[in-house]
Amino acid sequence: MLLIQIENASVAYGSPSRPILSDIDLQIREGEFVCLLGQTGCGKSTLLRLVLGSERPLSGRVLIDGRAHRQPDRTRGYVPQKYSLFPDRTVLRNITFGAEVSDFSWFGRLTPRYYRRRRELNHEAMAHLCRFGLRESDAEKYPDQLSGGMQQRVAIAQALMTKPRILLMDEAFSALDPGTRKDMQQLIRKLWRETGTTILFVTHNTHEALSLGTRIVVLGKESLDQGSRVMLDVPVPQPCHVQEIPDLVLRLESVSQLRTVSDDAARTDSTSVIPEFSI
Amino acid sequence: MAAGFHLISATPSRTMTIVLSWILFAIGIGFYLHTSAARHRENPEDRVTPTIGQMARGISGAALTVAEDDEIQTQPASLIQRFSTGMLWKDTIATGRRFLCSMALLFPAVLLGLHMGLFPYVGAFFLRFVLFFDKIIALSLLPILFIAFGIDELSKIMLIVIGVTPTIILDTFNLARSVPNDQVVKAFTLGAGDFDVAYRVVLKQIWPRVLNSIRLNLKAVMLFLFAGEMIASTDGLAYRIALLRRHMGMDVIIPYVLWVALLLFLVDLTMRIVNRRLHPWFRES
Numbered sequence: 001m002l003l004i005q006i007e008n009a010s011v012a013y014g015s016p017s018r019p020i021l022s023d024i025d026l027q028i029r030e031g032e033f034v035c036l037l038g039q040t041g042c043g044k045s046t047l048l049r050l051v052l053g054s055e056r057p058l059s060g061r062v063l064i065d066g067r068a069h070r071q072p073d074r075t076r077g078y079v080p081q082k083y084s085l086f087p088d089r090t091v092l093r094n095i096t097f098g099a100e101v102s103d104f105s106w107f108g109r110l111t112p113r114y115y116r117r118r119r120e121l122n123h124e125a126m127a128h129l130c131r132f133g134l135r136e137s138d139a140e141k142y143p144d145q146l147s148g149g150m151q152q153r154v155a156i157a158q159a160l161m162t163k164p165r166i167l168l169m170d171e172a173f174s175a176l177d178p179g180t181r182k183d184m185q186q187l188i189r190k191l192w193r194e195t196g197t198t199i200l201f202v203t204h205n206t207h208e209a210l211s212l213g214t215r216i217v218v219l220g221k222e223s224l225d226q227g228s229r230v231m232l233d234v235p236v237p238q239p240c241h242v243q244e245i246p247d248l249v250l251r252l253e254s255v256s257q258l259r260t261v262s263d264d265a266a267r268t269d270s271t272s273v274i275p276e277f278s279i
Numbered sequence: 280m281a282a283g284f285h286l287i288s289a290t291p292s293r294t295m296t297i298v299l300s301w302i303l304f305a306i307g308i309g310f311y312l313h314t315s316a317a318r319h320r321e322n323p324e325d326r327v328t329p330t331i332g333q334m335a336r337g338i339s340g341a342a343l344t345v346a347e348d349d350e351i352q353t354q355p356a357s358l359i360q361r362f363s364t365g366m367l368w369k370d371t372i373a374t375g376r377r378f379l380c381s382m383a384l385l386f387p388a389v390l391l392g393l394h395m396g397l398f399p400y401v402g403a404f405f406l407r408f409v410l411f412f413d414k415i416i417a418l419s420l421l422p423i424l425f426i427a428f429g430i431d432e433l434s435k436i437m438l439i440v441i442g443v444t445p446t447i448i449l450d451t452f453n454l455a456r457s458v459p460n461d462q463v464v465k466a467f468t469l470g471a472g473d474f475d476v477a478y479r480v481v482l483k484q485i486w487p488r489v490l491n492s493i494r495l496n497l498k499a500v501m502l503f504l505f506a507g508e509m510i511a512s513t514d515g516l517a518y519r520i521a522l523l524r525r526h527m528g529m530d531v532i533i534p535y536v537l538w539v540a541l542l543l544f545l546v547d548l549t550m551r552i553v554n555r556r557l558h559p560w561f562r563e564s
Contacts (some may be wrong), residue, residue: 054460054467074466074468077468077469078464080465084461120332
């Protein structure tokens with residue numbers, strides 16, 4: 001079942017307008033784990049924001065479950081690289097925020113029902129925390145007091161607490177050290193299998209994309225004055241073992257090489273899209 | 280300390296820091312006492328630099344005797360009663376009331392700034408006007424205010440509001456704008472509505488900074504308050520200072536000035552402590 005449909009979406013910024021994305025066509029089915037790969041500045045975050053609804057395409061349209069959305073809402077959870085937690089709330093309050101605001105209005109907070117619900121929520125959030133590898137003692141800490149990896153764990157927990165159908169992650173692990181990053185990758189993979197949430201994961205790291213996704217979409221520019229297009233859209237064979245990954249990187253490279261040979265102008269751009277090895 | 284006390288990387292000891300920080304106070308007091316003693320030796324009737332004894336008599340008179348415009352009742356017995364009917368206390372209450380009124384009027388300004396920063400239509404509607412208003416010298420409006428609102432309380436409070444409100448509005452506006460957009464987006468994805476975002480996410484986050492900005496504007500509030508009181512008032516601390524100037528009553532003026540400074544310092548300190556207690560997550564950077 002199609003969940004996200006992007007039809008001929010184009011985005012341009014500034015005046016004179018500089019195209020960022022041109023004619024993006026993308027269909028994502030429910031339950032897919034799509035990694036959006038591309039070099040810095042190719043517009044992959046912009047594409048994510050189109051799905052998120054915080055930005056609208058200049059032309060074309062973005063449909064979620066067959067409907068266009070004018071602004072971000074509960075159907076799509078969001079985990080950015082930074083600033084994803086509310087600094088003025090403890091970990092526990094951050095996680096329960098979604099349920100609190102959507103269940104109770106301003107006046108609703110004055111009723112005893114609110115306090116009963118809040119106690120329930122606290123229990124729920126505590127159980128939730130443990131699943132994400134956090135300790136109960138972390139619940140009363142402020143985001144500032146946590147390490148980067150812990151903060152991202154809380155951010156994912158916060159986003160999944162409201163059970164969104166789609167989870168959008170924008171370079172969510174890029175600021176973490178390699179060890180923590182690997183843990184987080186395993187965590188998100190596990191959560192994806194358990195919850196069946198559709199995930200759109202933006203990264204510039206080929207290795208990460210291959211080890212996470214069921215499908216990889218590579219964005220790239222054909223020339224400098226054009227917007228990015230979908231250069232490659234390949235499924236990742238399941239199950240994908242760690243040993244196979246170098247082979248896959250080579251395969252991805254060779255596919256993109258074939259394209260660049262046929263299109264001379266794009267050579268510099270799209271070759272630099274793929275070969276980035278890390279960990 | 281021996282190795283270059285003038286260097287940036289110098290690390291003075293704790294006692295040294297304390298001693299250094301008090302030196303200028305000691306010099307100031309010493310210089311005053313010296314001048315005062317010298318002038319009194321020349322002219323025992325000197326009124327410009329009263330001695331410590333004269334100031335103590337002046338301030339205890341101001342604090343403990345019934346204000347001159349009140350009807351003389353039976354002389355109250357206890358010290359506290361005498362203080363609470365005294366001139367100093369009466370003036371402090373009058374000024375304090377005006378001060379609190381104008382502080383209360385700053386809160387709508389904070390809310391306006393918040394909405395301007397978050398809602399593009401509100402921002403478009405108000406921003407240019409507030410920017411223009413901010414550039415008007417409030418004191419130059421004083422005559423207009425006195426003509427328009429009369430010389431009673433309203434015009435004095437209006438002066439403070441007009442003088443300080445634009446700064447607070449613009450400060451809050453900028454603070455609201457500086458909250459990362461990802462925070463707003465995240466709140467929406469968690470199911471928050473526009474007003475949840477405004478009050479539960481953005482306002483709560485910038486609140487300690489807003490309090491700080493109000494704290495830094497206390498001095499401006501007092502400045503406008505004193506200007507208003509000195510020109511048109513029948514009570515208040517600044518009224519007393521202006522009145523005593525005509526009698527060259529330096530023995531009361533100097534303690535009054537110090538008293539005002541002390542009060543303002545205490546308000547500032549309280550706000551700082553309250554701010555830190557209420558927002559343990561907030562770290563000034």
